[in-house]
Amino acid sequence: KQVGGLYPNDADGLSFAEGLPPAFQAKGYGYTDPGRFQNNSEDYSAVISQFLKEGVEIVNGVPTPPDFANFWKQAVQQGFRPKVSTMARAMLFPEGVEALGELGAGHTVECWFHPKFPYKSDVTGLTAQEACDQWEADSGRQWTQPVCYLGQFDLWTDILQRCTNPTDKNAIIEATKQTKINTIGGPVDWTVNPDPHSGYYNFSTKPITTGQWVRGQGKYMYDMEIVASVTSP
Numbered sequence: 001k002q003v004g005g006l007y008p009n010d011a012d013g014l015s016f017a018e019g020l021p022p023a024f025q026a027k028g029y030g031y032t033d034p035g036r037f038q039n040n041s042e043d044y045s046a047v048i049s050q051f052l053k054e055g056v057e058i059v060n061g062v063p064t065p066p067d068f069a070n071f072w073k074q075a076v077q078q079g080f081r082p083k084v085s086t087m088a089r090a091m092l093f094p095e096g097v098e099a100l101g102e103l104g105a106g107h108t109v110e111c112w113f114h115p116k117f118p119y120k121s122d123v124t125g126l127t128a129q130e131a132c133d134q135w136e137a138d139s140g141r142q143w144t145q146p147v148c149y150l151g152q153f154d155l156w157t158d159i160l161q162r163c164t165n166p167t168d169k170n171a172i173i174e175a176t177k178q179t180k181i182n183t184i185g186g187p188v189d190w191t192v193n194p195d196p197h198s199g200y201y202n203f204s205t206k207p208i209t210t211g212q213w214v215r216g217q218g219k220y221m222y223d224m225e226i227v228a229s230v231t232s233p
Contacts, residue, residue, distance in 0.1 A: 001028060001029045001030060001057070001058075002029065002030040002031075002032060002054060002055050002056050002057055002058065003021075003024045003029050003030065003031050003032065003056065003058045003059075003060055004031075004032040004034070004047075004050075004051045004054075004056035004058070004059045004060070004082070005017060005020070005021065005031065005032065005033050005034070005060060005061060006034075006037075006047070006059055006060070006061025006062075006063055006068070006071065006087070007036055007037075007061055007062060007063075008036060008037055008038070008039050008061075008062070008063055008064070008067065009036035009037065009038055009039070010039060012062045012088070012089065013036055013061075013062055013063075014036070016060075016061070016062045016088070017033070017036065020060065021033065024060075029058070030054075032050060032051060032054045032056050034046070034047040034050045034051070037067075039063075039064060039067060040066070040067065041067060041070070042070065043074075044070065044071045044074050044075070045074065045078065047071070048071075048074060048075050048078050048080050049078075051075075051080055051082070052078075052079070052080050056080075056082060057082050057083045057084065058082055058083065058084040058085075058086075059082045059084070059085050059086075059087075060086050060087070061087055061088070061090070062087070062088040062089045062090070063087065063089065063090045064089060064090060065089070065090045065091075065093070065095065065096035065099055066099070067090070068087055068090035068091070068096070069090075069096075069099045069100055072085070072100055072103060073100070073103065076103060084108065085106070085107045085108065086107070086108040086109060086110075086210075087107060087108075087109060088109065088110060091107045091108070091109040091213065092109055092144075092145060093144050093145075094142045094144065094220065094221070094222060097213045097221075097222045098221050098222065104213055104221070104222050105213060105214060105215050105222065106212065106213065106214075107212070107213050108210055108211065108212045108213075108227070109210075109211050109212075109213075109224075110208060110210070110211070111145070111208065111209045111210055111211030111224065111226055112145060112148065112185070112206055112207070112208045112209075113128070113145040113146075113147065113148035113184075113185050114128065114145075114209065114211065114224065114226055115128050115129040115132040115133075115143060116128070116129070116226060117184065117185065117186065117207065119182055119183065119184050119185065119186050119187070120182060120184065121150070121151070121154050121182065121183050121184050122154070122158070122181045122182045122183075123153075123154040123157050123158055123181070123183075124150075124154065126150075126184060127184065128184040128185075131147055131150055131184045132147055135147045142220050147184075148183075148184060148185035149185075150183070150184060151183030151184060151185045151188070154181065154183045154184075155179060155181070155183070155188060158179060158181050159172065159175045159176050159179060160172075160175075162175045162178065163175040176190065176202060177190060177191070177202060178190070178191055179191070179202075185206065185207070186206060186207040187204070188204050189204050190202040190203070190204060207231075207232035208231060208232055209226045209228060209229040209231075209232055210226065210227050210228035210229070211224040211225065211226060211227070212224065212225055212227045
């Protein structure tokens with residue numbers, strides 16, 4: 001139950017380093033902080049040594065794909081093999097996992113979109129799976145989570161269809177406030193405020209799960225599977 005942080009000295013790293021350790025500790029996990037590292041670092045020996053010394057079994061971070069590839073390959077060489085590795089940014093795309101070669105299987109990452117999400121667009125009629133299939137057919141590449149952002153076009157289309165005067169910004173605002181549709185990434189309901197104490201309106205929370213990279217069973221080197229969906233069953 002010891003977490004090690006791999007957070008770079010940039011906006012993402014500083015945000016993660018501030019917000020996540022207290023959340024880990026509140027759940028009863030210990031936390032090892034080796035400090036912020038500079039992007040494009042070549043040598044992670046000091047970080048790895050501290051993780052080994054303090055018994056780190058879970059590594060969490062938000063490095064770039066090249067930086068994490070360097071870290072992970074050095075960690076394996078130096079005998080550090082944590083039970084869990086969950087990396088935002090670095091493990092988000094297939095290219096980041098493939099950069100690890102044979103060491104890519106098992107890494108986890110937040111999964112805010114997947115072909116197996118049970119949602120269908122009210123505008124296009126496409127399911128999450130159909131949208132990913134179309135992306136792969138059109139691009140010749142493996143689906144990635146940003147396919148989810150097709151939903152932005154769903155939102156804009158829906159708003160304009162309901163708007164009484166698309167050339168009037170106030171009419172657009174009023175239509176936006178009444179947005180309540182389904183997208184391939186999940187439902188969007190801007191008619192209610194999910195956090196009344198925030199003072200903000202016109203936002204909705206996003207379904208999120210845990211993705212894990214496994215060895216591909218088809219045409220790709222690795223496939224992402226959903227392995228946990230506690231907050232979005």
